[in-house]
Amino acid sequence: MNAIDHNKIDKDLLVLEEKLSENDDINKQPPDDIISFNELRSCADLLRMYTDNQLKIDPDFQRNLVWTAVEKTRFIDSLTKQLPIPSMCISLDYKTDKRLVIDGLQRITTIVSFLNQDSWQLSKIDDVDERLSGKTPEQIKIDNPEIFSKIQNLTIPITVLRCDYSKKSHMEYLFTIFHRLNSGGSRLNNQEIRNCIYSGNFNNLLKEIADAPISKNIFNYSKPNLVSKKTKKNVKPYRYQYEELYLRIISFSVKLNDYDGKLSKFLNDFMGDNRDASLGETQKWKNNLLKTLEIAQKDNRLSRLSKSVNEAILFGIYMNLDNSELESEEILIAKITSLLEQPEFSLISLKEGLASKDKVIGRLSKAIQIFE
Structure with a gap:
């Protein structure tokens, strides 16, 4: 297997993940009643x-x-x-x-x-x-x-x-x-579109988590304006990538067995079904995600890992929040290291099927097993 240097994200993998966030896998004719x-x-x-x-x-x-x-x-x-x-x-x-x-x-x-x-x-x-x-x-x-x-x-x-x-x-x-x-000169990605058309309690939850200091600290990002007020130069725009990351974790935690390999449609459906989720439900998801991030921050490697790998790490922790062993920094780091060494997370395996049904379910199932 082609192992990943986890101190440096593979550029080809990064491009594939960005394309995945822009892919529209909904291929239907317009509804007759529009x-x-x-x-x-x-x-x-x-x-x-x-x-x-x-x-x-x-x-x-x-x-x-x-x-x-x-x-x-x-x-x-x-x-x-x-x-x-x-x-x-x-x-x-x-x-x-x-x-x-x-x-x-x-x-x-x-x-x-x-x-x-x-x-x-x-x-x-x-x-x-x-x-x-x-x-x-x-x-x-x-x-x-x-x-x-x-x-x-x-x-x-x-x-x-x-x-x-x-x-x-x-x-x-x-x-x-x-x-x-969209003709703004820079095409919207999927999560930017979801943020617009699926506004509601659930979307607000995703933005709150992505805005949380702990999330920004773990993944080393900010949400800059298009132009820096200090330098007057363009800065890299924030593209809702962490809202999508947290959406993926929550949606897979609820409906992993229903995933059919069409990631965009799967996430759209989940946001549509839960756009007006009760405040009690969204608060539960928020608390669990924040607890997941509190545990994950013990390992400082996450900011250097790809979205797919971070998704698996956070998902594995999220699904095992009752495992008190994860509170130990030494044990947590050992489990993350074990995950990184699994064949499901080799560079070849990731590139072969970032969104395919078998690959996604395989990666996330392995993550659940490792963090048990």
Whole structure:
């Protein structure tokens, strides 16, 4: 077997794991009862839907793809000059009248900011209308009210997907649409999409664990903005990889025997089924994960291991939390070392089937056995 140097993550394995987090293994035709239609909405309409809580604008799920102030300013300038604006895509849950932005989040966010925040300041740049450059909406309304009114009344082409958020087939379709339509320049990965379309108690739990200091300390990460305020340089964006790690641990702890090799669909289904889980249930999962991390932090190698290996280590501990021996640092490190030496975790074995049914169940079953 080709053993792994656990002091250095294999680059090819890292690429495979990243691709796995971006793979859409849902291959179905659009549900017959989803209706797609086109409409024109004024910028004022978009603001009204937002203020009435009918339109969800949650930049959190795309926080690493946020436009710069200059890009926002140029977009507002494009509106005043009536330059062609790409069509946006919004899903509409006809049962609740709630809307979710699928494509066009930055454009809609910019429109809402301009119309709704008097103190929001546009960038001072040479290639935009001088009546906008460096001004706030409040100044524009006073000095050039016709420009503000023009933007309010300007209509934007929108494709609307009329669907039912309570139907699994509809949410699967929206997941695929996110994969295909997102045009922010950097494609969303699966967990970033789940964070948007499966919002609720369970999603909040995943974010709380990933935000916990113990998680950041173990895996040596932070959640930076797109641009560092100190250096003004781009920094590596956070891509919800640890939310997905914790999702995998919880979902496999509950439904490992139901796993069929389609990881994306398996995780989507679990999030969809548990998006509004009771606070009691989510608190139980949270407590168990935090206890798992408290035990795992005794071994400082985890930040140097691949996601698949860390998944197995944390899963093995999670499923054996009643084993008091794991409280011993010496015993824990010995068990992790034993796991790393198993053939299921050789480089060849991992590369052969990161998400295949037999490989995943084999790795996780071995982890349960080792940490017993």
